[in-house]
Amino acid sequence: xxxxxxxxxxxxxxxxxxxxxxxxxxxxxxxxxxxxxxxxxxxxxxxxxxxxxxxxxxxxxxxxxxxxxxxxxxxxxxxxxxxxxxxxxxxxxxxxxxxxxxxxxxxxxxxxxxxxxxxxxxxxxxxxxxxxxxxxxxxxxxxxxxxxxxxxxxxxxxxxxxxxxxxxxxxxxxxxxxxxxxxxxxxxxxxxxxxxxxxxxxxxxxxxxxxxxxxxxxxxxxxxxxxxxxxxxxxxxxxxxxxxxxxxxxxxxxxxxxxxxxxxxxxxxxxxxxxxxxxxxxxxxxx
Numbered sequence: 001x002x003x004x005x006x007x008x009x010x011x012x013x014x015x016x017x018x019x020x021x022x023x024x025x026x027x028x029x030x031x032x033x034x035x036x037x038x039x040x041x042x043x044x045x046x047x048x049x050x051x052x053x054x055x056x057x058x059x060x061x062x063x064x065x066x067x068x069x070x071x072x073x074x075x076x077x078x079x080x081x082x083x084x085x086x087x088x089x090x091x092x093x094x095x096x097x098x099x100x101x102x103x104x105x106x107x108x109x110x111x112x113x114x115x116x117x118x119x120x121x122x123x124x125x126x127x128x129x130x131x132x133x134x135x136x137x138x139x140x141x142x143x144x145x146x147x148x149x150x151x152x153x154x155x156x157x158x159x160x161x162x163x164x165x166x167x168x169x170x171x172x173x174x175x176x177x178x179x180x181x182x183x184x185x186x187x188x189x190x191x192x193x194x195x196x197x198x199x200x201x202x203x204x205x206x207x208x209x210x211x212x213x214x215x216x217x218x219x220x221x222x223x224x225x226x227x228x229x230x231x232x233x234x235x236x237x238x239x240x241x242x243x244x245x246x247x248x249x250x251x252x253x254x255x256x257x258x259x260x261x262x263x264x265x266x267x268x269x270x271x272x273x274x275x276x277x278x279x280x281x282x283x284x285x286x287x
Contacts, residue, residue, distance in 0.1 A: 010050040011124050015116035016042040017107040019248040019255045025217040033159035041153045041170040044284040047101050051120050054092040065099040078141045079114035086137045104183015106249030108144050115148030170286050174258040177282040189250035192221035199223045202230035207244045214246045222251045241267045
């Protein structure tokens with residue numbers, strides 16, 4: 001990670017991570033995408049963006065994670081371009097992105113960064129676009145982006161872009177995230193779903209909770225190729241602090257919902273001891 005330069009008088013915004021409390025694949029659509037039924041909630045884990053107007057006509061993105069592209073292929077840049085097209089305006093802006101959300105993790109970091117830029121520019125440029133309109137702009141470049149526009153728990157359908165905010169009963173659940181030192185390609189996971197088979201010994205069935213059934217249909221292709229992720233889920237379910245566990249999105253993060261009286265730091269320590277120091281973990285809450 002490199003240091004982000006200080007920007008005086010910058011507009012600052014956080015871009016939270018998300019988890020999927022369930023992800024059901026209904027089937028394949030005619031447009032090549034999959035029809036989904038998923039519930040997403042945001043986390044206390046977040047990237048941070050600083051934006052400042054430029055005197056020239058350039059759009060400049062700098063990122064603390066030097067492995068990530070910062071050109072036109074980045075979702076943040078695509079979000080600015082989509083908003084320019086929608087409003088017929090040009091935004092000369094410097095964007096400095098400090099990453100905390102790992103990539104290839106199933107936590108929506110890139111989509112959240114893009115949504116946060118749309119929200120920031122809407123305020124900075126006094127565009128006065130409503131949530132629904134901003135979500136439509138975001139949906140043109142990424143299926144998860146509309147969820148982050150609404151900034152509250154949502155049930156999502158279609159390819160993920162049809163968003164229905166729900167009552168805020170999901171807030172303040174204590175969670176542990178575990179991610180090994182590799183990511184999962186989302187496109188690959190969906191492509192493999194139809195032909196994949198269950199890996200013997202892992203729990204794929206739904207876990208009933210008062211607010212719904214925790215299940216993730218993408219566990220089948222992902223566990224088939226990366227059985228260590230199924231093992232992590234199985235181990236978490238055996239821990240006394242854990243109420244439920246599930247892979248988030250297309251992986252490679254596994255989430256655990258903790259009991260209200262759980263000793264979370266002891267659980268985190270055991271996870272590090274079992275899976276190694278290169279394993280990324282995060283203790284936090286849904287928001």
